[in-house]
Amino acid sequence: MDATIKKICAGDVRMASRLIRDIEDKIPEAKAKIKKLYAHTGKSFIIGITGAPGAGKSTLTDALIEQLRKKNKTVGVLAVDPTSPFTGGAILGDRIRMQRHAEDAGVFVRSLATRGALGGLSQSVGNAIHVMEAMGKDIIIVETVGIGQQEIDIINHAHSVAVVLVPGMGDEIQTMKAGLMEIADVFVINKANRAGAMQLHTELEGMLNLSSKATDGWKPPVVMVGDAFEPQTFAADTAALTNKIEEHQLYLQESGKLTERMHRKAMTEIHDALRDSLFEPIVNSLTTSGEMKRFAEKIKNRKTDPYTVAEEIAQRFFKHQEEK
Amino acid sequence: MPERTIRVMVAKPGLDGHDRGARILARCFRDAGFEVVYTGCHQTPEQIAAAAVQEDVDLVGLSCLSGAHRALFPRVVELLREKGAADITVIGGGIIPEQDIPLLREAGIKAVFTPGASLESIVEWINSNIKPH
Numbered sequence: 449m450d451a452t453i454k455k456i457c458a459g460d461v462r463m464a465s466r467l468i469r470d471i472e473d474k475i476p477e478a479k480a481k482i483k484k485l486y487a488h489t490g491k492s493f494i495i496g497i498t499g500a501p502g503a504g505k506s507t508l509t510d511a512l513i514e515q516l517r518k519k520n521k522t523v524g525v526l527a528v529d530p531t532s533p534f535t536g537g538a539i540l541g542d543r544i545r546m547q548r549h550a551e552d553a554g555v556f557v558r559s560l561a562t563r564g565a566l567g568g569l570s571q572s573v574g575n576a577i578h579v580m581e582a583m584g585k586d587i588i589i590v591e592t593v594g595i596g597q598q599e600i601d602i603i604n605h606a607h608s609v610a611v612v613l614v615p616g617m618g619d620e621i622q623t624m625k626a627g628l629m630e631i632a633d634v635f636v637i638n639k640a641n642r643a644g645a646m647q648l649h650t651e652l653e654g655m656l657n658l659s660s661k662a663t664d665g666w667k668p669p670v671v672m673v674g675d676a677f678e679p680q681t682f683a684a685d686t687a688a689l690t691n692k693i694e695e696h697q698l699y700l701q702e703s704g705k706l707t708e709r710m711h712r713k714a715m716t717e718i719h720d721a722l723r724d725s726l727f728e729p730i731v732n733s734l735t736t737s738g739e740m741k742r743f744a745e746k747i748k749n750r751k752t753d754p755y756t757v758a759e760e761i762a763q764r765f766f767k768h769q770e771e772k
Numbered sequence: 773m774p775e776r777t778i779r780v781m782v783a784k785p786g787l788d789g790h791d792r793g794a795r796i797l798a799r800c801f802r803d804a805g806f807e808v809v810y811t812g813c814h815q816t817p818e819q820i821a822a823a824a825v826q827e828d829v830d831l832v833g834l835s836c837l838s839g840a841h842r843a844l845f846p847r848v849v850e851l852l853r854e855k856g857a858a859d860i861t862v863i864g865g866g867i868i869p870e871q872d873i874p875l876l877r878e879a880g881i882k883a884v885f886t887p888g889a890s891l892e893s894i895v896e897w898i899n900s901n902i903k904p905h
């Protein structure tokens with residue numbers, strides 16, 4: 449076995465984090481490493497935590513780590529924060545809330561920047577999950593960036609998605625459309641000590657009773673989590689949340705839905721790999737050769753149209769493949 | 773070869789809870805195009821070193837206003853070495869008397885910025901001294 453792969457499978461944090469870095473930086477060798485690593489992946493349970501900015505996702509993740517460690521589970525965390533579209537820089541601040549676990553060898557927290565991805569995650573998250581899977585983490589928690597309704601890529605990566613809502617933050621159910629509400633396997637009403645929590649709960653239950661999910665074998669439970677600054681009640685509430693997620697895991701296993709989700713995940717991975725192996729190299733080569741600019745000029749001046757350009761590029765590419 | 777993004781960590785070891793300066797620094801690093809992991813206040817050297825390895829940063833910037841830098845900064849360097857992560861550069865800043873600088877440099881702190889240092893000069897130092905892993 450490749451020395452790096454061997455070390456990662458033995459749980460080496462430094463090697464693992466470096467490989468994640470190579471994936472993020474699109475170092476060509478990283479792809480070869482993932483190929484070798486792949487046979488060792490796929491055994492962890494992946495939990496997604498998503499919700500609006502400041503809803504308390506990182507604070508909840510920290511509490512989940514605590515609960516899972518009590519059950520002797522090893523935990524990996526991938527915490528995603530947004531990249532500035534102007535400077536390319538990012539402040540990765542989720543970790544602040546989880547630092548008390550920094551020295552626990554059973555916990556590995558890695559922050560990721562979105563680097564331009566729009567779905568609430570980073571393009572690298574799928575492979576970063578694989579690296580943690582190969583390390584043998586029992587549970588991997590993925591915290592998305594603070595999202596609106598449409599940034600729901602987490603559904604393609606997690607087995608169980610917790611959507612975090614907060615009363616009085618404009619999270620009124622009537623205004624909630626498709627997207628966020630449909631991806632939840634578990635709802636959390638966070639900061640539930642605040643006014644409006646009961647009303648939010650009632651509205652949510654009302655909505656869930658009408659939705660198709662009610663008859664689907666798993667009706668997403670609504671878990672109330674009170675003030676994070678009240679340690680005792682917060683621990684009890686987050687223990688209840690952990691139990692609900694574990695119930696969902698059991699349901700997925702027993703109902704056969706887990707294989708369905710794994711199939712969906714595999715489809716996403718093929719799409720992503722195609723983008724990496726097909727789309728990006730073509731775009732990159734057109735950009736470096738300066739052709740992209742010339743095409744754009746022509747389209748701008750209405751000498752041609754985007755479809756003709758795309759067809760020309762596709763034809764050229766397929767011909768190139770045949771010659772090979 | 774694709775270009776790597778510089779990853780840095782800003783950490784506050786010790787007991788003082790004033791992290792305004794550290795936050796300003798973190799924002800300034802973001803604006804310089806770095807990915808900045810911020811760990812907050814009251815960090816032990818052990819927590820800082822563990823986080824730096826988990827995050828695979830190129831550089832750790834330590835900020836300390838409490839006067840405990842003489843013990844805390846060198847300890848971070850030492851712990852990184854123990855973890856086989858001596859290639860992570862450590863720099864420091866805060867309220868640090870001139871006469872402490874040689875001691876810190878000796879201990880492996882690659883640069884020390886005193887309160888007079890401009891934010892630009894720190895960014896410039898990183899850009900010319902840090903080659904991402």
Ligand SMILES: Nc1nc2c(ncn2[C@@H]2O[C@H](COP(=O)(O)OP(=O)(O)OP(=O)(O)O)[C@@H](O)[C@H]2O)c(=O)[nH]1
Pocket residue numbers: 500501502503504505506507508542545593594638639640674675676677
């Ligand atoms: N009062 C109160 N504040 C909370 C609670 N949970 C979290 N907070 C605070 O809310 C703020 C945001 O919490 P985070 O856990 O960082 O929220 P987040 O959803 O991860 O935020 P982003 O990642 O930036 O989207 C912090 O200042 C927390 O201290 C709570 O139960 N009650």
Ligand SMILES: [Mg+2]
Pocket residue numbers: 505506507541542591
């Ligand atoms: Mg967060």
